[in-house]
């Protein structure tokens with residue numbers, strides 16, 4: 001991919017500024033996921049509520065990015081690597097927007113969970129998973145900023161680990177519910193939280209795939225390995 | 237679909253209409269074209285792009301031996317049309333130019349009537365036996381060039397009285413009146429407004445049903461809009477040749493990418 005400056009320098013400024021918005025959006029989403037996990041861990045209503053409120057800023061950034069990309073396409077008619085840059089900016093922004101929604105949902109469910117007694121051991125597993133997903137998201141955004149297709153490929157390869165954690169957690173949650181039906185409500189919320197975190201992992205993978213497209217001009221052809229087998233689970 | 241390629245617009249054939257092998261052109265000591273090898277497809281619009289002076293017009297002029305008229309030009313290598321070497325001694329360049337028509341940058345109608353502009357080629361090539369046949373050829377060419385409706389009531393007024401866009405379509409009608417198989421266009425829209433440009437582009441797209449069209453253009457967007465194949469020239473070399481959608485989303489040579497994205501390469 002070409003990185004020489006454009007003859008028309010305003011074109012470079014437009015491309016830089018829209019990418020800077022994505023980087024800022026990425027930072028906000030990472031922070032939101034981190035805070036949401038912390039709020040869950042610390043049973044912290046105030047922190048959970050602030051994550052819910054702050055999602056609006058992430059949504060607004062996505063809107064601005066889409067508007068800027070539309071202008072850039074109309075006014076600059078980008079080609080080749082420039083075109084792929086604009087297309088990937090829009091995709092990455094949409095991935096990030098979804099991640100922001102999941103963080104917000106985590107905050108919401110945390111405030112509900114906080115109204116009943118903690119469910120032994122389970123939230124530790126959820127936190128471990130959140131940690132792994134945060135690392136994935138961070139690495140995907142890092143690969144995006146550095147245009148590093150190898151780093152992106154490794155993010156993609158690691159997604160199955162998160163799927164596996166999720167599958168294990170799914171069985172753990174089931175066991176809890178079977179053993180003590182009084183925990184069912186809390187377990188349901190925890191399960192949604194786990195599923196949402198797993199989805200954030202998928203979006204991190206989506207961002208990594210955009211990095212590969214951006215750098216090489218083609219999306220990876222192979223199906224990535226799936227570690228989540230819960231769709232086939234039948235219970236105890 | 238894994239690589240998000242722009243869906244390739246129909247190319248009906250993989251048949252090569254023109255084959256260039258090892259084509260070199262010198263103007264005196266200037267080495268203008270260096271070992272060009274390419275297959276130009278039948279019923280396909282091929283765009284030649286590249287910075288000024290890279291040899292696009294030179295190569296275009298090789299395809300109908302217009303360089304024969306340039307005293308300092310020396311052409312070597314082979315150019316085959318339908319498998320026949322057009323530089324063979326037995327080939328009559330005048331006949332060749334009826335088969336390989338050309339449209340230039342500036343509309344250049346003869347200072348004659350609209351009718352005579354179109355009738356000129358068929359007349360000198362003895363393509364008709366009588367006035368009725370000639371009328372028919374003129375009407376057909378003007379229809380193909382999308383000029384008939386505007387010109388049919390003023391066939392005897394001078395071609396130079398038409399608007400720029402109409403004049404260019406008249407030149408296209410003149411070029412296609414001799415029933416060519418290949419149409420060469422050297423920046424045919426550079427003197428036209430956007431509406432006339434769109435009309436000529438639409439015409440080019442229709443002409444591809446009957447001809448191979450080769451168009452030199454400085455507008456990347458025009459090349460992208462109108463062609464199915466794109467060739468990028470740089471300093472006398474044919475650097476990259478391929479499907480237009482691929483060239484504009486994912487070119488393989490960094491020189492191509494620099495050029496089409498407006499970079500300081």
Ligand SMILES: Nc1ncnc2c1ncn2[C@@H]1O[C@H](COP(=O)(O)OP(=O)(O)O)[C@@H](O)[C@H]1O
Nearest residue numbers: 263266268287288289290291292293294295306
């Ligand atoms: N008639 C000519 N006599 C001498 N040099 C020429 C002539 N035509 C073109 N050239 C030279 O050949 C090179 C290629 O020119 P040309 O084919 O017109 O480029 P393009 O069409 O890509 O702008 C340039 O260096 C140009 O100066």
Ligand SMILES: [Mg+2]
Nearest residue numbers: 292293294452
């Ligand atoms: Mg030229």
